[in-house]
Each structure stands twice: as structure tokens, then as C-alpha cells.
Amino acid sequence: MKNFALIGAAGYIAPRHMSAIKDTGNSLLAALDPNDSVGIIDSHFPDAHFFTEFERFDRHIDKLRRNREAHIDYVSICSPNYLHDSHMRFALRSGADAICEKPLVLNPWNLDGLTQLEEELGNKINTILQLRVHPSIIELRDKIRSRDRNTKYEVDLTYITSRGRWYLQSWKGDQRKSGGIATNIGVHFFDMLHFLFGGLQENQVHLNEATRAGGYLEYERARCRWFMSLDINDVPEQVRAEDQRTFRSITIDGEQIEFSGGFTDLHTMSYKEILAGRGFGVEENRVAIETVAAIRGAVPNPVGEYIHPAVQGHAR
Missing domain, CATH: 3.40.50.720 (NAD(P)-binding Rossmann-like Domain)
Known part of the structure; x- marks a missing residue:
């Protein structure tokens, strides 16, 4: 013990x-x-x-x-x-x-x-990089690595986790303390993309506000448009109609990837790995930390070939 x-x-x-x-x-x-x-x-x-x-x-x-x-x-x-x-x-x-x-x-x-x-x-x-121990993500990574293809995957990542007015009044709403939305709620998704698709090659920021952000990331094996939001109004209408405040979607080449279940035990799984000497250390974090730091420091530019559809409605 x-x-x-x-x-x-x-x-x-x-x-x-x-x-x-x-x-x-x-x-x-x-x-x-x-x-x-x-x-x-x-x-x-x-x-x-x-x-x-x-x-x-x-x-x-x-x-x-x-x-x-x-x-x-x-x-x-x-x-x-x-x-x-x-x-x-x-x-x-x-x-x-x-x-x-x-x-x-x-x-x-x-x-x-x-x-x-x-x-x-x-x-x-x-x-705690909990998505790296999610069985569905591990299975997807193994499938990606086993395929021999010359073209990159086309990926759309959408993550909306609505928060109340309290959020911006807490330390999470202070970019100096939280790092902003892409860091606070996005860093483990960006780590997941690196885990799945390899090294990061390009990082564009199209939108970066207190409650939503979006951009484009290109990896060795994928091109990814991404959008994240804390605003309930960004949750698709049909999802809100079911009284759901969170919407999570990843599509790869137009195919929806289902990994909405299995989240409750990921911390325990992470602890088991750490106690067995297989924890994720400092270097495993580097690409994701570099990604969110670059997003934080970038001047958003809402132009380009790869812009997430949700960004187009908000970018100015």
C-alpha cells in the first residue's frame, strides 16, 4: 500500500x-x-x-x-x-x-x-493523460498505425462543454492562471491527436476568445480542423433538445468515432499504470504543451483552406 x-x-x-x-x-x-x-x-x-x-x-x-x-x-x-x-x-x-x-x-x-x-x-x-488509456482510443491508434496509406486522414474535432457564468469569474476564466480555453479544456484532446497521428507539423489559429476557440492542426498522418466552446448556444439544437449540455464529436474521413463511454474509470486506469511504473512523464507532455502555448500566443487569422464550420459562424 x-x-x-x-x-x-x-x-x-x-x-x-x-x-x-x-x-x-x-x-x-x-x-x-x-x-x-x-x-x-x-x-x-x-x-x-x-x-x-x-x-x-x-x-x-x-x-x-x-x-x-x-x-x-x-x-x-x-x-x-x-x-x-x-x-x-x-x-x-x-x-x-x-x-x-x-x-x-x-x-x-x-x-x-x-x-x-x-x-x-x-x-x-x-x-493524467487519460485518453491515452481509453480502450477505444488505443484500438484506433493501433488501427491507424497498421494501415499503409499515402494520404493523410481528414479529421474534425468538436468539443463543447457548456459552463455557467461562474466559469469566467473563477481562475479558469483568467488566461494567466488557466492558459485559456484551448489549454484548460483542450490540452488532453490535442495530446490525443498527437498520440493518434504522430508529430505536429502545422498549427493555425482561426478563433481564440474567452469562451470558444478554433483552428487547424496538421500531423504526420492527419489534417485536423478543431473547435472548442464553453457556450451552451454552440451545442447542436437537437442535442440541447435532449437536455444535454455537452457535445463531443470526432470524425475521421467523415466517419464518426465513438468514444463517449468509458470515461468514468480513466483516472483509476491511469493510477494503475503509474503504480506499475508505466506512467506518462514530462516528455510525453511536450507536444501538447507546445501546441497550446502556440495557440495562446497566436494572433487569430480566420482565413485558410481548412476552417472548422463552427468557426466560420464566429470568426471576424
Whole structure:
């Protein structure tokens, strides 16, 4: 059994990490969050120590580090995106491996510093790239790699996950903290495209607003038009009529790829891989982090041969 600490216990994604820790037969000893609305801990680890101040949490983890029987093996990080870098460094300096939510960092140059720290301290950084362990995505990747074709796949990616007014008032609405929509909700889809279709060759941005973005990515084996939105009005009318607020679609050469199921257990699957020594580390994140950083810094230009149909209705 491994001992865990968790940073960001009140966040949206934290319960999935708590479930993954429990489902893999391990123990959560300590958790941190400046917000004390963390009653969810009772459903998983009611005996875990909880802190709202980092300084007291730091002291507790340091005491555990000196206890061979109760030291922390892993620190799970569910904090706001812009704090991931610091919290991974804390984990490594505490003698633990890190398990960090996406995006690993906001800027690609931060990856080199983390790699250097891993080498210095001998601990490892793992990340949650959950789509890489999705059975349907693995099957699709294997099928793509087995085919011998001279032309690239034509891909359309549409992801709409509507959010209420609160979103832009939270840290997620601050690009300096979240990285913007393409980073916060898109980074694991861009990693999936890299996972499926190989190296990135071109990155065009046609639209980049607070609540929606779109562009074109070309990979070794595919040309991809993409569109992402937080606006309920972008959900197709027939889907909204069924009281659905999320719409996810990937087509490859006009064929719809179905992978809407199987999402609930992906964190547990990711933890199993990490505990078995097969986690995704710093370098596996590089292409996706470089992709979203370039999107963030680009000046949108709504012209070109490959523009997503949904972008055409919004681009100015």
C-alpha cells in the first residue's frame, strides 16, 4: 500500500483522484485546499489530515518524510493550472513522486526545469493523460498505425462543454492562471491527436476568445480542423433538445468515432499504470504543451483552406 497526499482537494477533479487512490488499494494521509468545502473526503478517506494553509501542510508532509512507515510516496496535484509547476517541485523535494492533472505546465520551457529536478532528486513526475488509456482510443491508434496509406486522414474535432457564468469569474476564466480555453479544456484532446497521428507539423489559429476557440492542426498522418466552446448556444439544437449540455464529436474521413463511454474509470486506469511504473512523464507532455502555448500566443487569422464550420459562424 502506498501513501498519498493531495493538493487541491476542493477542486472539480479531486474526487476522481480520491476514488483512484482508494480503488487501487492505497491510502490518503493528508490533503490541502484553501477552500474548506471538502466533505467529499469523508466518502473516501475520513481519517486524512486536512489543511487550508500550505505552510502547515508543508510541515506535516516534512514530518511524514522523516517517518519510514508513514512517509508520502505520491503527491496528487489537482490545483489550478498555474500552480502545477510549483506543486510538482514541492512533491519532488518532499521525496515523493508527483501525479499531476493536465496541463502539466502552461509553458514548454518549464518542462526542462522539471526534468532537471527529477534528475537531481531521483523522483518522477507523472501526468493524467487519460485518453491515452481509453480502450477505444488505443484500438484506433493501433488501427491507424497498421494501415499503409499515402494520404493523410481528414479529421474534425468538436468539443463543447457548456459552463455557467461562474466559469469566467473563477481562475479558469483568467488566461494567466488557466492558459485559456484551448489549454484548460483542450490540452488532453490535442495530446490525443498527437498520440493518434504522430508529430505536429502545422498549427493555425482561426478563433481564440474567452469562451470558444478554433483552428487547424496538421500531423504526420492527419489534417485536423478543431473547435472548442464553453457556450451552451454552440451545442447542436437537437442535442440541447435532449437536455444535454455537452457535445463531443470526432470524425475521421467523415466517419464518426465513438468514444463517449468509458470515461468514468480513466483516472483509476491511469493510477494503475503509474503504480506499475508505466506512467506518462514530462516528455510525453511536450507536444501538447507546445501546441497550446502556440495557440495562446497566436494572433487569430480566420482565413485558410481548412476552417472548422463552427468557426466560420464566429470568426471576424
